[in-house]
Amino acid sequence: LKRLELLGFKSFADRTRLEFQDGTVGIVGPNGCGKSNLSDAMNWVLGEQSARLLRGERMTDVIFNGTGSRPPTSMAEVSLTLEDPEYDSSEGVAGQAEPVEAQTKAADYTDSTDTPEAEASEIERSAAGKRAVYRGHLKDGSGRITVTRRLFRSGESEYLINGRTSRLRDIQDLFMGTGLGPESYAIIEQGRIGQILSSKPSDRRLILEEAAGISKFKARKRAAELK
Numbered sequence: 001l002k003r004l005e006l007l008g009f010k011s012f013a014d015r016t017r018l019e020f021q022d023g024t025v026g027i028v029g030p031n032g033c034g035k036s037n038l039s040d041a042m043n044w045v046l047g048e049q050s051a052r053l054l055r056g057e058r059m060t061d062v063i064f065n066g067t068g069s070r071p072p073t074s075m076a077e078v079s080l081t082l083e084d085p086e087y088d089s090s091e092g093v094a095g096q097a098e099p100v101e102a103q104t105k106a107a108d109y110t111d112s113t114d115t116p117e118a119e120a121s122e123i124e125r126s127a128a129g130k131r132a133v134y135r136g137h138l139k140d141g142s143g144r145i146t147v148t149r150r151l152f153r154s155g156e157s158e159y160l161i162n163g164r165t166s167r168l169r170d171i172q173d174l175f176m177g178t179g180l181g182p183e184s185y186a187i188i189e190q191g192r193i194g195q196i197l198s199s200k201p202s203d204r205r206l207i208l209e210e211a212a213g214i215s216k217f218k219a220r221k222r223a224a225e226l227k
Contacts, residue, residue: 002144003081008073009044010037013064036189043187045078045149046180047172060153079148087143147171177216185210 001020006012011034018038029035040054044062051059066072148160159166161174179186185207188196196204209215 001080002083003079003146004038004041005077005079005081006041007075007077008064009041009076009078010034010062010064012037012041013070013073039187039189041078042080045080045147046175047149047168059151060155063151063153075150075152077148077150079146081144081146084143084145145174147174173216176219177210177213179210 003020004018005015006017007015027035027038036055040062044054048054049059051057051061054062056062063076064073146160146162148158148163150158150160159168159171161170196207206215209218
């Protein structure tokens, strides 16, 4: 996590930019200063669709509603910048996904074995395919991705990846299986840990599948079955 930029989101009426340096371990402040709004902003920009989980009654509640001295804003915008720590700019981005996808497709047609080596290579190919999809969105030479979400009072919304218009589905697919997302384990609010510990085994399994990186493939399977 490198940067979080907010404009008109909840209590952040003015454009606010937070730079997260290496070694940042916490954000402190008095009650009501907006600490929880930062985690809400991260969940929101990653595709959260439940206003209740964002501590509101409807989605437009995330837009700055004004005070006695300043009018409300017409839009809420949050941009989240992430950096791949393993990105090597010398590798290049263009054409990165093609060889990995071709390698994965070729593996689908080979005779599979039950040896540990074959299982390990299959896991490695799966991980390489996930990295290829992720790195296909990285900016050349920087190894960073910026995801942006905007919401207008009219109800219209926009999603952008590196400034290019995209769909909510694109953002969800990008981060599925990485631990990031509305229902993942990377961002856990107060009370959620107790719910996880006391939840049903089937609910805990969802978290384990996300950590194992297979939730993305199960989602694709469900989508294919619905089609």
